[in-house]
Amino acid sequence: MNTNAFALRHIGPRIDDQKLMLNTLGLDSLNQLIYETIPDDIRLKKDLDLDEPMSEHEYLLHIHELSKKNKVYKTYIGLGYHPTILPAVIQRNILENPGWYTAYTPYQAEIAQGRLEALLNYQTMVIELTGMEIANASLLDESTAAAEAMSLLFAVRERDQKKAGINKFFVSENILPQTLSLLQTRAIPIGIELVIGAEESFNFSEEFFGAILQYPGKDGQITDIKSFINQAEKNRIKVAVAADILSLVKLEGPGTFGADVVVGTTQRFGIPMGYGGPHAAYFATKEQYKRDIPGRIIGVTKDANGNRALRMALQTREQHIKRDKATSNICTAQVLLAVMASMYAVYHGPQGLEFIASEVHNKAVALANALEKLGYQQTNTSYFDTLQIKTNAKSIKKVATQKKVNLFYPDKETVTISINETTSIRDINYLISVFAEAKDKETIVISEVEHANNISENLKRQSEFLTDAVFNTYHSETELMRYIKSLERKDLALNHSMISLGSCTMKLNAAAEMLPLSIYKWANIHPFVPKKQAHGYLTVLKELEDQLTEITGFSATSLQPNSGAQGEFAGLMVIKAYHESRGDHHRNICLIPSSAHGTNPASAVMAGMKVVVTKSTEEGNIDVDDLREKAELHKDNLSCLMVTYPSTHGVYESAIKEITKIIHDNGGQVYMDGANMNAQVGLTNPGNIGADVCHLNLHKTFAIPHGGGGPGVGPICVAKQLVPFLPGNPLVKTGGEKAITAISAAPYGSALACLISYGYIKMLGSKGLTESTRIAILNANYIKHRLHGSFETLYSGERGRAAHEMIVDCRPFKANGIEVTDIAKRLMDYGFHAPTVSFPVAGTLMIEPTESESKDEIDRFCDAMLSIKKEIDGVTKEDENNILKNAPHTLDMITANTWDFPYTREEAAFPLDYVRENKFWPSVRRVDDAYGDRNLICSCTPIEAFIEA
Incomplete structure (x- = not known):
């Protein structure tokens, strides 16, 4: 075992645990799971072209040396x-x-x-x-x-x-x-x-x-x-x-x-x-x-x-x-x-x-x-x-x-x-x-x-x-x-337990990635200094751009957008500039699937586009026939499609290449929302599925910590035809030859936070990044299997597999008087933050474990969910004074002189042994x-x- 390997520290399940999890899924290998999960025609045929991974020690020496290039x-x-x-x-x-x-x-x-x-x-x-x-x-x-x-x-x-x-x-x-x-x-x-x-x-x-x-x-x-x-x-x-x-x-x-x-x-x-x-x-x-x-x-x-x-x-x-x-x-x-x-x-x-x-x-x-x-x-x-x-x-x-x-x-x-x-x-x-x-x-x-x-x-x-x-x-x-x-x-964070939020990817933020933020020569550079004083920064930022360009299969990257929502807007403005450069000023129709993030239509309106919503099938996929009909109807004015991949429903849609072709055939560009890039890295990529631009959430897939709701970084990666329009800055030359005006105040957005993603990629390398994606898929499917029979997954791929996340349906529990919010609050008593509640489907939980969580922690979470299901089975719609409706239970409640509840203090506060x-x-x-x-x-x-x- 190479204990210097960063992947060993970043990825949760040990090799023996992976075998047990695969055995639970009835699989012989991780390759078999990937084969059953990701459509054949979009899988990459070769490894990512990235540097060999560094150990944490090597990386910290490297980043210290680079800092000396900053004056x-x-x-x-x-x-x-x-x-x-x-x-x-x-x-x-x-x-x-x-x-x-x-x-x-x-x-x-x-x-x-x-x-x-x-x-x-x-x-x-x-x-x-x-x-x-x-x-x-x-x-x-x-x-x-x-x-x-x-x-x-x-x-x-x-x-x-x-x-x-x-x-x-x-x-x-x-x-x-x-x-x-x-x-x-x-x-x-x-x-x-x-x-x-x-x-x-x-x-x-x-x-x-x-x-x-x-x-x-x-x-x-x-x-x-x-x-x-x-x-x-x-x-x-x-x-x-x-x-x-x-x-x-x-x-x-x-x-x-x-x-x-x-x-x-x-x-x-x-x-x-x-x-x-x-x-x-x-x-x-x-x-x-x-x-x-x-x-x-x-x-x-x-x-x-x-x-x-x-x-x-x-x-x-x-x-x-x-x-x-x-x-x-x-x-x-x-x-x-x-x-x-x-x-x-x-x-x-x-x-x-x-x-x-x-x-x-x-x-x-x-x-x-x-x-x-x-x-x-x-x-x-x-x-x-x-x-x-x-x-x-x-x-x-x-x-x-x-x-x-x-x-x-x-x-x-x-x-x-x-x-x-x-x-x-x-x-x-x-x-x-x-x-x-x-x-x-x-x-x-x-x-x-x-x-x-x-x-x-x-x-x-x-x-x-x-x-x-x-x-x-x-x-x-x-x-x-x-x-x-x-x-x-008073706050539950990742240093206490898993936060299994779908679409938000709460993975490990490694200490080695975070330490450089406190280094004097990284922290104290003004964004408008002459470039020769920022050679360390420019080296890191250029390499990070190249890394992200390689990972996404595109031609260039801009790090300027300083949140995912800003990345969405930037991507759409680049598409708009591209159309206008060709004389197509009238192209203003943006097709958006009904399952998309709410920021998608908001970003399109901000970019001056008119939103046309396309339908989803009962399986949660894009309705290809409806998409084709609307693309052809608006072909003279079609600007773009905004699509999330894997879908917001946690599925690798097999029709994705057909979908992108429909848009291109009707004169539009394809914007891919990178919220779920954690399920693509090293296995497929936006360029490979036919997209023209994507934004990436560095605070999700690339390990920048959420920090309670930010900082975020939302760079955009673009195909060749969009490179000239990448955003510029009025004081420091950045962007393309025909750069659009600024998306954020600083030339490279939140540059200090970009050091984190740079370190993440440097220490994982091609194999580590790919293995991270594979284990994220394994962890999600393991949870899906363990919860089966108690919490049913709303959408699955054609072979019954989830992507890196899944939506479990809590609507049937309304018959017992229990809402999805009650489950979210009861999870707090078990020491867990709830998965994503009621998005993208009301009355559901969207669960994403990430690759960083160990089998032991995932089992604790599954045990908690299954225990809650037993509690749901034990209550009726008529009785609202129950353990779920009263959740969460505070220390004041448990230690109060009076206890007016039809269950014990122990059941309320210590429902499973691990909680103690x-x-x-x-x-x-x-x-x-x-x-x-x-x-x-x-x-x-x-x-x-x-x-x-």
Whole structure:
């Protein structure tokens, strides 16, 4: 046994276990199972062409050596990205803690109260700093959030009779360049006309439905947004403000002035730059738009005992309900990064943030004064941290580069400098010396920084913020460490038990893959540095692109989309650009099977396409006859088909090649949703089945951890004809020769997280990746067989096999009064997170074990399910006081003096022997969803206000 082999550590079942599992299935070999599962005509004929696998030790040496190719200069570029100080207590206890980074999205609230509390803290922080009424629990990046703000204002304009049909949107010329690019990407498909100009010359015409301002502007100037918003309000123009969150400690929140939406990034709250991400964006707006907010809102409700409990409220996965009527396709958030940013605010508190922001501002003023003494002209009249110097940019750049300092040079006569929390007095003196040398003058030395103010009086913050106890308690490391641990204990993550979520692939996130995220030279690179400073990153990212291109059977890859939903949108926009390059501007029909993810139709609408739904057969496959009929009907305008493979029903459809041919014969392109790529790697691929583009969920198939609901990475891989249209970036050249505008803010999206997938592929190699897919299929079919007779699988392949996941039907149990939700909640008492509930079929569970789970763990899960089936058999529709309806059972219930239930405490809490060894206690009883939606509270409101509600 080669104990250095990473595959041995990543793959759960041992060789002997595999034999036992195959024997249970009545099979002689794993090859026989694959033969019975995957259609013959789509199986690959040769191995993947990848490097030989590295051991964990070899990989860590390799990634350390590569990091040395990155040059970490002192960086003052700004533009939405800043060097930060990540408190070690947060790094060690959250970023590097699998209890936090391996948890799933908190759809099962009773076993996610810790994360939900951290996210409620995040929302509170955002609401109070922005001066808004409501916020969500993070978006992907600032530019994406700004585009979502524009979309929201466009959607709600129809409620104003005077604005219905108006499509002009004003964009301040001082907006961040990457945000402008993303606004262009998102505006054109849905018919918004962008008008870019100076705020002071805007005429507030009735032709505009909305506007967006940058606060402070990209050049550092703080404009009078108060007057602008007042004037806009008089003319019924809604205003979004993209605001630097650290500046809001010194500046009044835009909500106080009447802004309709405030967006930005929380990267400055301790999150490393990571060459562009991942970082949590924030989105705050007015209460009246709560049904229009993209993403997730954490709300306060009560549990079955009337105690305070948290949950995801309102439009959780609303795109799955609204589908083609949804205004956003956002599915993944940046939960892990939002949790870290919220803990930064908890650790520092309002006084600590005031100190940090004041230090940044004071040093910026001190630098400005020194440069003016040297004869430089600083043109910003009001600023927080960024100076704009009018000078010969070339002469400054020459000296700065020699001294390993990164500044920003917007044109030949301008240099901007953004001060950050890591900037010391020594750094300020070093900056002064750069400018002195460029003028061949003797430098000025500052010995101390005095209190200063260069912010207009009418914009200075007057409002209190972060007054809740949570932000004023945990300021020592001991206290914060214990607070973080107290929340972690309330959450069930992969470090406790299997999370068998269908379509979500909760596989091992190996420590060796995660460790490099903390390496200084990977964490601290600005996304807009010259490429020669990022050779390590460019090496990794190019190789990862090549690896993914080989795995998918395509011609090229873009890593820019920073979530699966963004990947969907990117893929469709590339198809759109391809058609338009051929003069086919009219091709706008997107065929989508009825079983597709809800993000598919939402993405198609965002891309300006018209959705036509195709039928599914009773077996759960695409109805090929219906597809052919609709493809031929719309052949003159057919843009594409969106298809998931294996299907969302967990089946390898044998007609897939016929399906892709039908689309191509009628002038369309085929987009494959890569949600189920875990069942393809090494055995088949999108190129082989006839697709033209696919997105990949790196947080599923390629081992980036879910982090409680993000970070996600959703790169797209494309066939040869689509390569020229891969997305670009306005500041760093990326993408194809005819690149579409940006899909995310950073050139390579969440580059830091891409290190994880790079390591996963490097350490598994071709054989390890293929074996992972084979074992994922084995594990799923083993579960299917063990549950047979108690839980029937809804769909199977032609030879009776499942893919890597299956849907089990729980609808028959309604005869006993038991709903699928009752089973999900009862699984918590057995120490398990529920599989995917009621998707894609209501009243079902979609189960996916992944290749990482051992036979022992899978058997425990099956034992739990079979035990629950016996419990179902023992209850009747008339008796609602039963063990399933009362689940989950908390420690408070079990230890209470009274016990008013017709079953024992032992049956409730310890239904099987294994539970005693490692009991997980849900921290609240079943939450009341309806109450939470009727009485939405989404901040750390005092308990008295909650009781009153």
